[in-house]
Amino acid sequence: MYNPAPVNEPPDSPGPVRDLGSPVAFGGILTTVAQFEIKHHQFLDAEGNLREPAPAIARDSAELIRMYRLMTLVRTFDTKAVNLQRTGKLGTYASCLGHEATHVGVGAAMRPEDVLAPVYREFGTQLWRGVKLSEILIYWGGDERGCDFSVPRQDFPWCIPIASQMLHGAGVAMAFKIRGEPRCSVTYIGDGGTSEGAFYEGINLAGARALPAVFVVVNNRWAISVPIESQTATRTLAQKAIAAGIPGVQVDGNDVIAVRHVVGEALERARSGGGPTVVEALTYRLSDHTTADDASRYRPVGEVSEAWQREPLLRIRAFLKKTGAWDDRQEDELKSECARQVEAAVDEYLSAPKPSTDAMFDHLFAKPPKSLLQQREMARRYANKQEH
Numbered sequence: 001m002y003n004p005a006p007v008n009e010p011p012d013s014p015g016p017v018r019d020l021g022s023p024v025a026f027g028g029i030l031t032t033v034a035q036f037e038i039k040h041h042q043f044l045d046a047e048g049n050l051r052e053p054a055p056a057i058a059r060d061s062a063e064l065i066r067m068y069r070l071m072t073l074v075r076t077f078d079t080k081a082v083n084l085q086r087t088g089k090l091g092t093y094a095s096c097l098g099h100e101a102t103h104v105g106v107g108a109a110m111r112p113e114d115v116l117a118p119v120y121r122e123f124g125t126q127l128w129r130g131v132k133l134s135e136i137l138i139y140w141g142g143d144e145r146g147c148d149f150s151v152p153r154q155d156f157p158w159c160i161p162i163a164s165q166m167l168h169g170a171g172v173a174m175a176f177k178i179r180g181e182p183r184c185s186v187t188y189i190g191d192g193g194t195s196e197g198a199f200y201e202g203i204n205l206a207g208a209r210a211l212p213a214v215f216v217v218v219n220n221r222w223a224i225s226v227p228i229e230s231q232t233a234t235r236t237l238a239q240k241a242i243a244a245g246i247p248g249v250q251v252d253g254n255d256v257i258a259v260r261h262v263v264g265e266a267l268e269r270a271r272s273g274g275g276p277t278v279v280e281a282l283t284y285r286l287s288d289h290t291t292a293d294d295a296s297r298y299r300p301v302g303e304v305s306e307a308w309q310r311e312p313l314l315r316i317r318a319f320l321k322k323t324g325a326w327d328d329r330q331e332d333e334l335k336s337e338c339a340r341q342v343e344a345a346v347d348e349y350l351s352a353p354k355p356s357t358d359a360m361f362d363h364l365f366a367k368p369p370k371s372l373l374q375q376r377e378m379a380r381r382y383a384n385k386q387e388h
Ligand SMILES: Cc1ncc(C[n+]2csc(CCOP(=O)(O)OP(=O)(O)O)c2C)c(N)n1
Pocket: 121, 160, 161, 162, 163, 189, 190, 191, 192, 193, 194, 218, 220, 222, 223, 224, 285, 289
């Protein structure tokens, strides 16, 4: 007979607690020793109707407009970046189409002195924090100097190895705690990233040490071509936090008011010694994974068109219009202003001096191995067109 009780436990032990979805006879006395629930937050529905009770931020038109303006700039820039790649002027680029509310809401909830550990899509948060559009283009143009942000100096660069940023985020939060600084780290991770060991290591450390850290899981339902249904059997990604002994909460990632509010509360708690939180933001990747991907080969068209109904800009714009805080004239002006800003950034990027071929060898080793030195020489010769 199947006996799930661990070998060293007496036969009448309650055994491990599992959420198996249906009653299973373990034998002995059954005692529930842990229970949890995951809350979902949404204030603005897809049509831009506000659900009450709403947080104070929902009444702050100036701040909502500030967020909406940046969301529009993010959308404008994103479209341009894809076009630049298509015309051979940018390297592979990871679009954030559909993620604008999550990215801007998180940025707006953070304080300048906090530290961001991003993945590779979250430039909406970075822009709020002061990163320049031209720096983002320089990075995706293949030049690491694009990660040397003029502001904010202590944020991490883009992180391509999935989930490794979890350890950066937890480590930074540990440093803040040891130094007694009232600062927090905010770490992004994708739905696919939550299957990686580093995700659990990061939240486990943060929980064990009650670190001032917020982990934002951007659940856009896809990890390249792997849908969330194949990624995990868990009902929510937020509940993965429970295993680390920390709160997990779900938010409508297309509702900028909800993201701003929920992440703001998590940061406030972390800053005042209350420990870390995992925030799962439910959104949708409206774009291909990157410009090197063709999602139409694996994703149903109907799913994408349905997701467009819930996209984040529509609802905040509709809400602002309903409350009289926004009109068509302002919208036209904003569109022109965003186009101007993006064009200026593109000019700056295209006229930036190219890095030398040495750049890809620099900063790798204090004392580079002979093989790399040989490669550096070879690259120099190619660059000087002495060899073909
Ligand atoms: C350690 C590691 N394994 C695999 C990859 C290849 N890879 C790049 S993106 C990606 C999927 C990530 O999906 P998700 O975490 O959902 O983030 P999203 O791209 O949807 O924002 C994978 C597997 C990688 N970059 N790093």
